[in-house]
Amino acid sequence: MQHLILTYGLTAIVLLMAAESACIPIPSEVTMLLGGALAAGAVSGPHPNLIAVIAAGTVGNVLGSYLAWLVGRYGGRAALHRWGRYILLRTEDIDRAQDWFVRRGASSVFWARLLPGIRTFISLPAGIAGMSAARFGLYTLAGCLPWTAALAVAGYGVGANWHHLADTLRGPSYLVAALVVLAIAIAVVVVVRRRRRAAVGSTEQ
Known part of the structure; x- marks a missing residue:
């Protein structure tokens, strides 16, 4: 996976984020x-603009989410339980996402995007419930954008140490959400300091 990103850049980001949102x-x-x-130039490979990285991740998330929504909408719960194992989709994942959707309604499509694990599967119960495509897309975009932006900015800030942060984020969902917020704050500080140093350097020259 890392090789794909380092080789194909934005294209790989779109495809991988789409696959994740499609329950892979x-x-x-x-x-x-x-x-x-990559955007920070901290690792070898293409160096796309940070905004482009965020856009690619968000587009991939939305596309994959619509694919999962279509599966839920036209395949139904029975089909998911029958065929889900072929894409490593566990019954408990479907049930957990379904319970979350039932308890919180359509807004869960937004909130679940901010939580690892359940964010991958929330599109399925939304499709099963017959949530409209337009409303689903709006909530999905609103939820995916801050998640992808937070991770991209954090990666930009920590640079070559991105894999250490990735290992740290493999914890309980709410802890991950808190760490992402902390990572954003750290990344913003790092970016601001880099710009100030660059501005001071250009002034001295």
Whole structure:
């Protein structure tokens, strides 16, 4: 996976984030953190703009989410339980996402995007429940954008140490959310300091 990102850059980010949102177990933490590190020029490979990395991750998330929504909408719960194992989709993952959707309603499509694990599967119960495509897309975009942006900015900030942060983020969902917020704060401080140093250097010259 890392090789794909380092070789194909934005294209790989779109495809991997789409696969993750389509319920294939590919960690977005790795994809987006590495994408941010690429944008910072901290690792070898293409060096896309940070905004482009965020956009690529978000587009991939939305596309994959719509694919999962379509599966839920037209395949139904029975089909998921029958065929889900072929894409490593566990019954307990489906049940957990279904319970989350039932308890929180349509807004769960937004909130679940901020939580690792359940964020991957929330599109399925939304499709099963017949949530409209437009409303689903709006909530999905609103939820995916801050998640992908947070990870990309964090990767940009920590640079070559992105893999250490990726390992740290493999914990309980709420802890991960808190760590992402902390990572954003750290990344912002790092970026601001880099710009100040660059500005001071240019002034001295």
